[in-house]
Amino acid sequence: MSEINEDLSCPQHEEAHTKIVYHVCNTDARANFVIRCSDTDIAAIMLGNMHHLKNDDLHVWILTGTGNNQRYVNISSIYKQLGPSLCRSLPGFHAITGCDYNPAFFKKVKQRPFSILKKKKEYQQAFLTFDTLNLIDDVDEEERVFNIVQRFICDVYNVPGVMDVNAARLQLFINTYMVCDVNEKFMQKNMKNFDATNLPPCKSELRQQFRRANYIASVWNNASAKMINILNPENYGWTLEDDKYHFHWFDGDQLPDFVSQSLEEELAKKPEENTDEQDDDLDIQYQDRIDDELPDFNDDDNED
Structure with missing residues (x-):
């Protein structure tokens, strides 16, 4: 005969990702928890919520892979090695650099952005605030954090010292296509092979990506709670059309x-x-x- 443990029941959680983390965080026992999964989202969410564990002697592992390639990943050890600040920033970082619910930056994998995140506490603090940042109530705070995220993206695209993604886009274009002298015709440059996808997103696009990441992180960072404060997706980078949510890519015109x-x-x-x-x-x-x-x-x- 089976029964439902109401203390571990979390019907408001829509995805198994957060339900797994909720169960781990709310089990008060000395035990080894093994999470069987191959989803990077769960690892990021678990690391972001390790500080919510009820028992310090609880150890968390992830079993990943198939067949002879199965391996155990010691999440508790990774948390101790990286530290609370970096781990708590991972849900926001993972949400904005690409996950199941937000597109990744084209041709930008996770390694370089993560190495930049590790080196700068300012970026860690910015991503850490994603679970508490309410864009509707505090526009000034949104702008402050968004400007830090802009600098982070400029670093990812190897344009250090630039604080505006639009300026970074222009700089990358000029580096390749600036004429040598005033008499050189601009159209003589090899424009046909120019790939606009190598540029960072414009500010209007990045703002919507930033808002979606804030919404996603607000769910992930509160995975240890039974009740999650669900924000309105239409205020965070999505539009509702025919009872389905679609990305709101940017505001304004596509081209000047x-x-x-x-x-x-x-x-x-x-x-x-x-x-x-x-x-x-x-x-x-x-x-x-x-x-x-x-x-x-x-x-x-x-x-x-």
Whole structure:
């Protein structure tokens, strides 16, 4: 005969990720807990909640892998080695750099961002505040933490000393395509191979990524609690359409007005306006370049 332990019941938790962590944190016993999973989210959430364990003699392990590749990961040992500050910042860090509910930055894996996070306490403190930061009630605090996150992203894209992602985008572009002298034509640069996905997200995109990460971390960082304060997703980077939530990628226009107008004017040109076959060939080449580059702009919006 089975029974329900009300102390370990957490019906408000929607995902197994947080339910597992809740059960571990609220078991008061000297024991070894083994969590069988292959999900990085659970490791980040567990490390972020180790300070909530009721018994200091409780040891947590994760069993991962399959077959002969199975291995035990000592979460308690990792927590002691990394320290409380870094571990408590991991849910916010993992949420903004890419997880099941938030897109990753294109071609940016976790190793470099994590090495930067380890070195700077300021970044750790910023991610640690994600579980308490209410963007609706304290706009000034949101802006302060968001500016720290901007500097973190600039470091990730190897643009140190820059505090604004839009400035970092411009700097990376200039490093590659700046003309050598005032007489050099800009269009002589090899623009066809320019990959906009190598740039960091613009400020408008990053703000929505930041808000989604705050929402996700507010759930993860409170996984040890029976009742989780659920925020409104529509205020944190999602939109509700046909009873389904979709990413709200950014506010404002996708391209500056003058760029959109320039592209429209070029596309609207009629072939008869060309005076010879050479002009026709140039227009075709230019049209091919536009067709090649437009998907890059779209990809940049779909990959933060």
